[in-house]
Amino acid sequence: MTSRRVFAAALFAGALAALVPGSARAQGQLTVYCSVQEEWCRPMMAAFERATGIRVAMTRKSSGETLTQIRAEATNPRGDVWWGGTGDPHMQAAEENLTVEYRSPRLSELHDWAVRQAQQANFRTVGIYAGALGYSYNVPELQRRRIEAPRCWADLTKPEFRGEVQVADPNTSGTAYTLLATIVQLMGEEPAFTYLKALHRNVNQYTRSGAAPARAAATGETLVGITFLHDAVTQKVNGAPVELVGPCEGTGYEIGSMSIIRGARNLDNAKRFVDWALSPEAQAIGAEAKAYQLPSNRNAPIPPQAPRFEAIKLIDYDFARWGSAAERNRLLARWDREVRAAAR
Incomplete structure (x- = not known):
């Protein structure tokens, strides 16, 4: 390429660049x-x-x-x-x-x-x-099994939900850690771990991703999926036959x-x-x-x-405390020891 053509090409490139923000x-x-x-x-x-x-x-x-x-x-x-x-x-x-x-x-x-x-x-x-924490359930599957629709966290420990609840692992999922910290703040630590062990008996799988249980509930793979409610909304907007629940006791976000x-x-x-x-x-x-x-x-x-916060009963979630390394590591270690390792 001659020097004249090089100069012309450079001039054109400069002019083009001047047109771009x-x-x-x-x-x-x-x-x-x-x-x-x-x-x-x-x-x-x-x-x-x-x-x-x-x-x-x-x-x-x-x-x-x-x-x-x-x-x-x-x-x-x-x-x-x-x-x-x-x-x-x-x-x-x-x-x-x-x-x-x-x-x-x-x-x-x-x-x-x-x-x-x-x-x-x-x-x-x-x-x-x-986004607020909650769960969704598969409506036709619930009706087919003639199970009363859950409305509270306590409902998910009932015998009729045995093997029908899916939630993520709090070690890999921020969603599931929010659940762990929410239940502790809502109930107090000892009653919370009693509840989590009861819930464990009904859990069919601890997923890696926090949004996965919403997809599983949408397809009927599981009856109930514990997630942030906006993840369940995504499934519902896509046509999934699910209903969303902001638990009656209150929930975190x-x-x-x-x-x-x-x-x-x-x-x-x-x-x-x-x-x-x-x-x-x-x-x-x-x-x-x-x-x-x-x-x-x-x-x-x-x-x-x-999901609007004003329509959901929210707890006063303490982000500073439950986001700290000491509390997070302590809660996760206790969950691993007392809940994940427990027999079903």
Whole structure:
């Protein structure tokens, strides 16, 4: 190619670049660990790439699995951002100095519950959505077996639900850890473990993923699936014959969170992702992906199908205490010893 043609090509490329918004000309890469469902992870990353030109490498794992991975990689971090998943393991990561402080300029746009969580974590994590814990049941299967519809946590320990309840393992699932901490706060620790051992007799499987029991209830693989209610809404919107229950005794809730991993190799891009992910536009992607949590940005649209907190009896969930490493590790060890290891 002659020098004149090289110059012309460069001139054309420069003119073309001038037509592209500055954000789209950005270069670089980002590694994101995603802890929501795959169907939401992928459009989020694709939208960020389109908005910035930053290439994203994404890995999807549950909250508990991601926390374990970040710990294992602490001396040689591979990830930049941990996006999504229940807040308790994010709080624990903050306490263990696995994540770094970042105060996004969008904090002023967020609901109080999201800001409060950020403050409790010394701004090493921030809330991106919220969702209440509960369960769903398969209506035709319930009717076929002539079982009365459950309405409370206590109902799930009845003999008629023997082998018909599915829930995740709290060691791998933030959803299931929220259940464990919720029952302890609701009943007191000793009665809670009595209840959990009774529930154990009716559990047919402890899944790795917190959303899996909602899918199992939707297909009739299990009669009842304990999950966050928005996961059950996804199944119902897709046509599954399920009903949702916010238990009568009261229930806990999650603040889904986002954190920048300490030692991130692409720190500037990580901060840029956090700012973008807190925007109304980014948070609107959840509903498009059939994820029906309550977004943390006050200006983000709330999906009409999202379970509303005002219609559910919520406990005053202590995120700071039950998200701490000491309490989490202690509860998990006791659950492993007294519940998981128990005969059915």
